[in-house]
Amino acid sequence: MKFYQLDILLKGKKETIVLKAENREEALHLAKLKRGGVIVKIQETTPPLEERLKELQERAVSYFKAKKVKPDSLIAAIRQLAVMTNAGIPIYDALQEIANSSMDKTLSEILKQVAEDINSGMSLSESVENYRFQLGSLSITMIKLGEQTGNMPEALFTLANILEEIRENVMKFKKAIRYPLITLGAMAIAFVILIMFVVPKFKSLFERYQADLPIPTKILLWLEHAFSTYGLQILGVFAVIVFIVMYLYRTNEDFKYQMDKLMLKIYLIKDIVYYATLSRFTLVFTELVGAGIPVAEALDSAVAMVDNSYIKEKLDMVKVYVERGVSLTDAFKETGLFENMIIQMISAGEASGQLDGMMRKVSDYYRMKFNYILDNMSSYIEPILLTVIAGLVLLLALGIFMPMWDMAKAVKGR
Numbered sequence: 001m002k003f004y005q006l007d008i009l010l011k012g013k014k015e016t017i018v019l020k021a022e023n024r025e026e027a028l029h030l031a032k033l034k035r036g037g038v039i040v041k042i043q044e045t046t047p048p049l050e051e052r053l054k055e056l057q058e059r060a061v062s063y064f065k066a067k068k069v070k071p072d073s074l075i076a077a078i079r080q081l082a083v084m085t086n087a088g089i090p091i092y093d094a095l096q097e098i099a100n101s102s103m104d105k106t107l108s109e110i111l112k113q114v115a116e117d118i119n120s121g122m123s124l125s126e127s128v129e130n131y132r133f134q135l136g137s138l139s140i141t142m143i144k145l146g147e148q149t150g151n152m153p154e155a156l157f158t159l160a161n162i163l164e165e166i167r168e169n170v171m172k173f174k175k176a177i178r179y180p181l182i183t184l185g186a187m188a189i190a191f192v193i194l195i196m197f198v199v200p201k202f203k204s205l206f207e208r209y210q211a212d213l214p215i216p217t218k219i220l221l222w223l224e225h226a227f228s229t230y231g232l233q234i235l236g237v238f239a240v241i242v243f244i245v246m247y248l249y250r251t252n253e254d255f256k257y258q259m260d261k262l263m264l265k266i267y268l269i270k271d272i273v274y275y276a277t278l279s280r281f282t283l284v285f286t287e288l289v290g291a292g293i294p295v296a297e298a299l300d301s302a303v304a305m306v307d308n309s310y311i312k313e314k315l316d317m318v319k320v321y322v323e324r325g326v327s328l329t330d331a332f333k334e335t336g337l338f339e340n341m342i343i344q345m346i347s348a349g350e351a352s353g354q355l356d357g358m359m360r361k362v363s364d365y366y367r368m369k370f371n372y373i374l375d376n377m378s379s380y381i382e383p384i385l386l387t388v389i390a391g392l393v394l395l396l397a398l399g400i401f402m403p404m405w406d407m408a409k410a411v412k413g414r
Contacts, residue, residue, distance in 0.1 A: 002027075005045040010037030018048055069134050071167045073104035075160050077111065078139070082156035091152075092118050110134060123147060137305035138162065141284055144301060149291045158287055162280075165367075169276070169374060176377030180385050191392050192227065199224045202400055213403055220399035257309040264310060268380050271373055277311050278337065279366035286363050290356040296322055311337065328355070 004027035005018050019034075021027035024042065031039055077098050084094035092115050099111035110131050117127035125144045132140055139159060146155030199220050213221070226234065248255040264270045281302050288298035299319040306312040314335040321331035329347040332338050338346075342362055349358025373380070 003045050003047050005043055006031050006039055007041040008037045009040050014040070018045060068136075069107045069110070070104050071163065071170075073102060073107050074135065074139070075163050075167065077102060077107060078156050078160045078163065082153045082160065085156065086153035091115075091124060106134060124152075137307070138166075138280065138284065141301045141305045142287075145288055145291060145293070148293055148297075151291075155291075162283060166280070169370065172371075172374040173272075173377070176374055177381065179378065180381045183385060184388065187389055187392060191396070194396060195220065195224050195227055199400075200228075202403075214398070216395055216399035217403050219395065253309070257313075260308045261310040263308070267384075268373075272370070273308055274311070275366050275370035275373060277306055277308050279363060279370050281306055281315065282359055282363035282366055286356055286359040289359060295328060295355075 002022070003018055003020055004024065005016060006027065007014060007016050008031065017031065017034075019027050019030050021030055024044075027042060028039060031042075080098050080101075081091075081094055084097070085091060095111045095115035095118070099108045099115065102108045102111065114124070114127045114131075118124060125140065125147050128135055128140055128143055142155050142159035142162070143152075146152035149155065203221060203224065245259075249259055250256075260273075263273050284305060285298055285302035288301055289295065293301070296319055299315075299322065303312060303315045303319065306315060314337050317335055318328070318331040321334060322328060326334075327350060329343060329350055332346055333343050342365070345358050345362055346355075349355040352358075
């Protein structure tokens with residue numbers, strides 16, 4: 001919907017109104033119905049402040065209300081649906097049965113609505129498209145694959161297997177970072193306690209001797225003053241910043257693109273995002289090509305489930321190049337995402353007519369690299385962890401003991 005500003009001449013007086021309409025013609029029609037008179041001028045304008053505030057409020061409400069389906073519940077439902085459709089049970093009946101037996105309220109409501117949509121004439125893929133956030137892009141893509149190939153049970157079984165693998169990787173990742181997070185959390189709490197309760201005792205001592213304090217001590221005293229005076233405000237500001245970043249990441253495409261691009265430059269995170277994304281992309285692309293879907297359509301569907309905006313933009317180029325007649329090997333090479341070994345493998349598969357088999361090996365390679373990173377997460381994080389701990393301990397030690405050494409020297413000098 002767009003907003004239009006209209007200048008209307010009515011009973012010898014000129015007035016200006018703003019209307020919301022699909023296009024210019026609809027705006028003119030609405031103006032004649034509501035006001036009448038002679039329309040002198042019409043032009044597109046920005047939404048009024050109250051409309052922008054209303055839209056922001058609606059987005060915020062939807063942000064809090066939107067809930068993703070629990071992975072375990074989704075996998076179980078997909079496997080049930082695959083078994084029931086394979087047995088010849090109509091999708092409508094299968095969805096109703098699964099919805100009634102599911103313990104996940106969000107999933108149950110979605111399945112019931114999808115069943116009603118199918119009963120009214122919509123396809124399964126058209127209906128689940130409305131729940132992309134709750135079900136995930138991968139589920140939408142694989143359901144479309146099932147409809148395109150006419151083999152929905154196989155597509156659903158494959159989807160369940162992929163989701164199980166993703167869930168296992170997520171559990172591995174959580175397990176790998178649990179110890180570092182607990183250690184950092186404990187250190188942060190201990191640091192704050194020392195700042196709040198120990199540093200003030202030394203503060204009075206330093207003030208009594210009017211010593212010239214070193215920089216580490218000044219930092220500690222500044223932190224103590226900030227925490228004791230503005231502690232709650234700091235926590236509030238931090239919470240607001242986190243909320244704003246998460247909200248903008250979900251609602252603002254430009255912000256999401258910049259954040260996704262930034263994540264590909266951060267130590268360790270860049271490798272996790274890169275290998276996880278390409279592993280999932282190549283896996284879905286392989287399944288689509290192996291099912292006989294044309295390469296251009298397979299690329300379109302596989303790229304659609306890529307979450308990282310920066311990588312997605314690069315992969316979108318592949319489809320453009322392929323549609324222009326460029327070979328798949330050259331198209332992948334132009335993105336700059338794939339290393340030479342992968343390009344050579346794709347080239348060999350394309351030349352031999354066994355693209356799906358070679359892409360499966362590529363997918364296995366990225367999966368292996370991703371699993372290797374997860375399995376060795378602790379060894380990657382340990383240097384960062386040790387550096388942070390050493391920095392905090394050094395700051396505390398220097399901040400407290402350096403002025404005491406200076407005071408001891410001064411006492412001896414007397």
